[in-house]
Amino acid sequence: MTAPVAERLAAQLLSGRPAGSTPEVAERLLAIQAQDQRGARLAVRARSRGLTVADVDAALTKDRSVVVTWLNRGTLHLVRAEDYWWLHPLTTPPLVTGNARRLAQEGVPPGDAERGVAVIERSLTAEGPLTRAQLADRIAAAGVRTQGQAIVHLLALASLRGVAVRGPMVGRQHAFALVRDWLGAPPTPFDRDRALAELAARYLAGHGPATDRDLAQWAGLPLGDARRGLAAISARLADAGDGLVTLARRAGRTDQPGHADPALPPPRLLGAYDPVLLGWSSREPILGSHAGLVTVGGLFRPFALVGGRAVATWSMPGGKVELAPFAPLPVPDAAALAADAAEAERFLGTSA
Numbered sequence: 352m353t354a355p356v357a358e359r360l361a362a363q364l365l366s367g368r369p370a371g372s373t374p375e376v377a378e379r380l381l382a383i384q385a386q387d388q389r390g391a392r393l394a395v396r397a398r399s400r401g402l403t404v405a406d407v408d409a410a411l412t413k414d415r416s417v418v419v420t421w422l423n424r425g426t427l428h429l430v431r432a433e434d435y436w437w438l439h440p441l442t443t444p445p446l447v448t449g450n451a452r453r454l455a456q457e458g459v460p461p462g463d464a465e466r467g468v469a470v471i472e473r474s475l476t477a478e479g480p481l482t483r484a485q486l487a488d489r490i491a492a493a494g495v496r497t498q499g500q501a502i503v504h505l506l507a508l509a510s511l512r513g514v515a516v517r518g519p520m521v522g523r524q525h526a527f528a529l530v531r532d533w534l535g536a537p538p539t540p541f542d543r544d545r546a547l548a549e550l551a552a553r554y555l556a557g558h559g560p561a562t563d564r565d566l567a568q569w570a571g572l573p574l575g576d577a578r579r580g581l582a583a584i585s586a587r588l589a590d591a592g593d594g595l596v597t598l599a600r601r602a603g604r605t606d607q608p609g610h611a612d613p614a615l616p617p618p619r620l621l622g623a624y625d626p627v628l629l630g631w632s633s634r635e636p637i638l639g640s641h642a643g644l645v646t647v648g649g650l651f652r653p654f655a656l657v658g659g660r661a662v663a664t665w666s667m668p669g670g671k672v673e674l675a676p677f678a679p680l681p682v683p684d685a686a687a688l689a690a691d692a693a694e695a696e697r698f699l700g701t702s703a
Contacts, residue, residue, distance in 0.1 A: 355560050355591065356636050356659040361613035362557050363627055364398035365656070371399060373410040374431050377417050380557040381550075382428040382438065384624045385419045388525065389699070391429050393622025393653070396698045404699050412519035415533060419517035419525065421510045424571035425449060427517070434553075435516065436537045437546040442571055443511045450508050457501035467495040467505040472514050472529070480519050480526035480533075544583065551580030552587065555598045558630040560591035565631045615659045618687035620672065620695050624651040637661055641677050657684050665692075670701030 361367050363380065370376045376398045377383060385391035392407045410417045415432055422428045422438055425446045430438055454464050467490050474481055474489045481489075483506065487497045490505060497505070506527065509515045518528035554566050567577035581588065581596065589599040621627060628634050628651055638645055638661050645654045645661055655663040655674060662684070663676040672692035680688070 355595070357613045357615050358560060358591075358597070359558065359631075359636075360616050360627065360659060362555075362559050363630075364557075365619065365627065366614055366616035369398060369400040370395075371401070373399075373402070373407050374414075374416040375399070377429060377431045377434075380626050381434065381553040382423055382430050383626055384426055384629055385429040386427040387623045390623035390625065390651075390653070391419070392699070393620075393695065394625055396695065397619055397621050397625070402698065408520045411517075411525075415518065418534070420515075421446065421507050423569060425507075432534055433538070435534065436539075437541060437549060439513060440541045441543065441546040441550065445571060446507075446511055450504055450511060453504045454501065454508065457499055457504060458496050459501050459505065463495045464505065464508055466493055468509045468512060468514060470495070471506070471509040471527070475515060475527065475529040475532070480521065480528040482521055482524040482526050484524075486527060544579070547576055547580035548583035549580075551577070552584050552598065554630075555588075555596065557626075559597035560595035561631060562594045562596070568632050569630050616656065618655065618657045618684050618691060620653065620655050620665055620688065620691050622653050625654075627656070644677065655688055657688070663688075667696075667699075667701065670696065670699075672696060 357366070364370055364376060370379065373395050376395045379398070380394075383391050383394050392404050395407050396402065396404075411419070417429055418432055418435055419427055419429045420435065420439065422430065422442045451461070451464070454461075459467070470490045470493045471486055474486060483502065486506065487502045490502065491497045495505070506515065509527075513530055515527045516530055516533060517525045518533045519526050550570060550572075551566060554569065555561060558565070558569070563574060563577045563581055566581070567574045570577065587599055588596045591597045627637060628646070634642060634646070637656070637659070641661050644664060645652050652664045653666065654661045655665055655676075657680070662678070662680060663674050665672055665674045667673070672695060674688060674692070
C-alpha cells in the first residue's frame with residue numbers, strides 16, 4: 352500500500368492554511384510528543400506562521416492554554432488544557448504497571464514511591480510551581496531515592512495520579528504545577544465511551560487517512576478501544592481504501608482534513624520527534640530507505656522534508672542550522688530549505 356502522504360501532511364498542518372497559535376496546533380494534532388522540549392516547539396513552528404518560541408512558552412505560562420504531561424504510550428505530550436481532562440483518564444491507566452516496574456528497577460520500592468508523590472503534592476501545594484531539580488531536592492530530603500532515572504519516574508507517577516502537570520516555564524526550565532491549582536476542577540465528569548469517540552475523531556482530524564491499528568498504536572490503547580471509538584463516529588467516516596478511513600468532508604468546506612487533492616508541503620525543516628513520524632504504524636512513506644539516519648536507537652533526529660520525503664538531517668551548532676543531505680539537493684530545494692532555516696533560527700531566537 353502506498354500511503355496517501357499528501358492528505359496526511361495536510362491533516363498535520365504542514366500544507367494549506369497554517370495555524371495562528373500554539374493551542375490551534377495542539378487542537379489539530381491533539382497530542383504533540385514533547386520529551387524533547389525544542390522538538391515540541393519546532394513542531395508548532397512548522398505548522399504555524401509568525402510565532403516565536405516565546406509565544407509557545409506564553410501559552411504554557413501565561414495563558415495556561417496548553418500543558419505537558421505523560422499521556423499516550425507513556426511519553427510526555429503537549430496538549431490543550433481542556434483536552435487534558437479526558438485524555439489523561441483515557442490513556443494513563445495502561446501506564447501504571449510499567450511505571451511501577453521502572454521505579455522498582457531504579458531502587459524505589461512502593462512505599463517510597465508513595466512518599467515521593469506525597470512530597471511532590473505537599474511541595475506544590477505549599478510553594479506553587481517547582482522545577483524538576485527543586486522537587487528532587489525535596490524528595491531526597493524525605494529519604495526517597497532520586498538518583499538515575501528515579502526522579503523522572505516519581506514525577507511521572509505523580510502525573511499519572513493526576514497530581515501534577517508540567518505547566519509554566521521558569522527561565523529555561525519547565526516547572527511542575529499542581530493540577531487542581533493550575534487547571535482548576537474538571538469541567539465535566541469523565542465518560543469513557545465519549546472520550547473514545549472524541550479520540551477517534553480528533554486523531555483522524557490530524558492524522559487521517561489512517562487505520563484502526565494506527566490509532567491504537569498512537570494512543571497506546573488496545574485495538575478494541577480504537578475500534579470502539581471509530582465505530583462511535585462511523586457516520587462521520589469515509590472509506591479511503593486499503594483499510595484506511597478519514598473524516599468525511601462537509602459540504603462547502605475545503606479547509607479541513609480530507610479535502611480532495613491536497614498539495615505536498617513546501618520544503619521544510621522539522622524538529623526532533625516530529626509528529627509526522629509518530630502518528631502511524633509505518634514511517635516508510637516519509638523516511639523510505641533513510642530510516643536509519645533519522646531514527647537511531649529510539650532517538651528521532653531533526654530532518655528536512657522535501658516533496659513529502661525526508662532528504663536530510665540537521666542540527667544547530669552555535670545556533671545556526673547545518674544541513675546534512677542524504678544526496679545532493681536541487682538548487683531550488685536547497686534555497687527553500689535555507690530560507691526555512693533562517694525562519695527556524697528566528698523562531699528560536701538564535702538569528703543575528
